[in-house]
Amino acid sequence: MERSGRRTRRLRRAVATAAFGVAILLTGVMTASGGAEKAPGACVPTAGDAEGPFYKPGAPVRASTGSGLSVRGKVRGAPDCRPLPGARVEWWHANAAGDYDDAHRGTLSAAAGGEYSFTTDIPGKYPFRPRHIHFKASAPGFAPLTTQLYLRGGETSVTFDLVLSPSTPPSR
Numbered sequence: 001m002e003r004s005g006r007r008t009r010r011l012r013r014a015v016a017t018a019a020f021g022v023a024i025l026l027t028g029v030m031t032a033s034g035g036a037e038k039a040p041g042a043c044v045p046t047a048g049d050a051e052g053p054f055y056k057p058g059a060p061v062r063a064s065t066g067s068g069l070s071v072r073g074k075v076r077g078a079p080d081c082r083p084l085p086g087a088r089v090e091w092w093h094a095n096a097a098g099d100y101d102d103a104h105r106g107t108l109s110a111a112a113g114g115e116y117s118f119t120t121d122i123p124g125k126y127p128f129r130p131r132h133i134h135f136k137a138s139a140p141g142f143a144p145l146t147t148q149l150y151l152r153g154g155e156t157s158v159t160f161d162l163v164l165s166p167s168t169p170p171s172r
């Protein structure tokens, strides 16, 4: 009786251990498939922001609109983060006096890996706004993005990735 009781307990423990193992396996499988659906490393589109009244189309193609601040980043496509070579990046910001002028407008094409970079003056402040640089980014097959990069002041370099949304959401 004593011996068979011990055997039963041992058997019960073995069954419990096996069940626990199966549960762990199932959890692993479920996590893996959930992760696949979510696409690990998926890119979240950059939030849009106000264009403001000072955008002018046709800013010259150049990599410098001043000095003191280096701005770089990558233009990518959501949801898979693919680099968007040739994407058009436009920026404009206020001068030291806080006024918008043509000297602080530029256009660039993203490089083969989606990279862009330019140097510029530290954007000036104007009433009721933190220092900022306005951006527009566009690429074929993606919705144009208009946004702003905010600066604390005192930065000499900043990184700002621009993630665009597909112009037609992928069908499910």
Ligand code: FE
Pocket (backbone or CB within 6 Å): 052, 129, 132, 134
């Ligand atoms: Fe502005």
